[in-house]
Amino acid sequence: MLCDYALLPDRVGGMDAFFWAFDKKCKDSGIAVDWFFPNPATHGAYTRLNIIPKTQISIEATFLEYCKGNSVTYSHVFTHFLELCTPFFRNVKKATDAVVIAVDHNPRPLAGYPVSKQIKKRIKGFLYASYVNVFVGVSNYTVRELIKDFGNSIRGKTQTIYNGVLISEIVERKERAESNPKFLVASHLRESKGIQDLIAAVAMLPNSLKNRMSIDVFGDGPYKEVLLAQLAKLQLGKQFRFQGSSDSLKETFCKYDYLLHPTHMECFSLTLLESLAANVPVITTPVGGNTEVVRDGENGFLFEAQNGAQLALLLEHLILGKKKITGYTRTEIAERFTVERMVDKYIQLIQ
Numbered sequence: 001m002l003c004d005y006a007l008l009p010d011r012v013g014g015m016d017a018f019f020w021a022f023d024k025k026c027k028d029s030g031i032a033v034d035w036f037f038p039n040p041a042t043h044g045a046y047t048r049l050n051i052i053p054k055t056q057i058s059i060e061a062t063f064l065e066y067c068k069g070n071s072v073t074y075s076h077v078f079t080h081f082l083e084l085c086t087p088f089f090r091n092v093k094k095a096t097d098a099v100v101i102a103v104d105h106n107p108r109p110l111a112g113y114p115v116s117k118q119i120k121k122r123i124k125g126f127l128y129a130s131y132v133n134v135f136v137g138v139s140n141y142t143v144r145e146l147i148k149d150f151g152n153s154i155r156g157k158t159q160t161i162y163n164g165v166l167i168s169e170i171v172e173r174k175e176r177a178e179s180n181p182k183f184l185v186a187s188h189l190r191e192s193k194g195i196q197d198l199i200a201a202v203a204m205l206p207n208s209l210k211n212r213m214s215i216d217v218f219g220d221g222p223y224k225e226v227l228l229a230q231l232a233k234l235q236l237g238k239q240f241r242f243q244g245s246s247d248s249l250k251e252t253f254c255k256y257d258y259l260l261h262p263t264h265m266e267c268f269s270l271t272l273l274e275s276l277a278a279n280v281p282v283i284t285t286p287v288g289g290n291t292e293v294v295r296d297g298e299n300g301f302l303f304e305a306q307n308g309a310q311l312a313l314l315l316e317h318l319i320l321g322k323k324k325i326t327g328y329t330r331t332e333i334a335e336r337f338t339v340e341r342m343v344d345k346y347i348q349l350i351q
Helices: 014-028 044-048 059-069 087-095 115-131 140-150 152-157 195-204 224-234 270-277 308-320 330-336 339-348
Strands: 034-037 050-053 076-080 099-104 134-137 158-160 183-186 215-218 240-244 258-261 282-284 300-302
Touching: 014 044, 014 270, 014 339, 034 059, 050 059, 059 087, 087 099, 087 115, 099 140, 115 140, 115 152, 134 140, 134 152, 140 152, 140 158, 152 158, 183 270, 195 215, 195 224, 195 308, 224 240, 258 270, 270 282, 270 330, 282 308
Parallel strands: 034 050, 076 099, 099 134, 134 158, 183 215, 183 258, 215 240, 258 282, 282 300
Antiparallel strands: none
16 A cells, blocks of 8 residues: 555544554455555554555655565555556556556646646556556546546546545534534645635625634644735634644534635545534535535535635625524435445455
């Protein structure tokens, strides 16, 4: 299992839970797994995983060097968070007879890739897609984008396996405010997450409504200073409270009425799943795989990405109680989007 995913004790999320559960399921079935990560780790269940940390310039180079220097035979090679359709996949086939399964977690830009990049991806698909046995997308949207990227020839070897969450660890909200709801944001702080659009939308509200709302922002990232400067310029310091990164969001969602997720690009967000599993509806954009789980007016509300005026009107209606979500949002997540279901789908690929 090759994963270009840093193992951080202060950022333990759904993918960590999947790695732990998949490793346990494999061991229970008599299947040994070597894990190639950027770094070693001992937090959580990582002590049980056989981790081979990066020693070369990349995960890919580390894996090929490991195969060259060790007498090891792999039946399957999974890649997560690695670039797809590169010469590496041809080299894997040279180094091992393994079935190669490439998982795509990467969101696409709102306006799509530039033409030059589209052409490069199509060429890479022509040259290297044949070395991948299965392409997995984490949403139906991702599968469609994979085919668009690398050509119709891969259509027959693509499938969707949704990301999942650990339902049992997520505390659910029992009651929801009918007006003056409490909002949270849980996101990496980068431009593509659209939090600047949320700030701009709040600035459009009349002061009487601004004074009735507060938004807690959980997360950190390179865009934080830009957001703080925007808040200072618009004098919205009282409306937004930055809480930093949190490793206890599963117990935090239930303290709020709605999750705000104004993203510009998304494959399939674990944050949305965790919020809905906590019975906290989601306010987000219809990008990527979001609409495969969020239905407008049923378990959340959708607004056009980067449309601050539309979001401002929606916030106004929620504060005044003119709009609300009254349904129970946890059931569908428990039935369709669990880590256990996710693990079972991946196990099927190696049986």
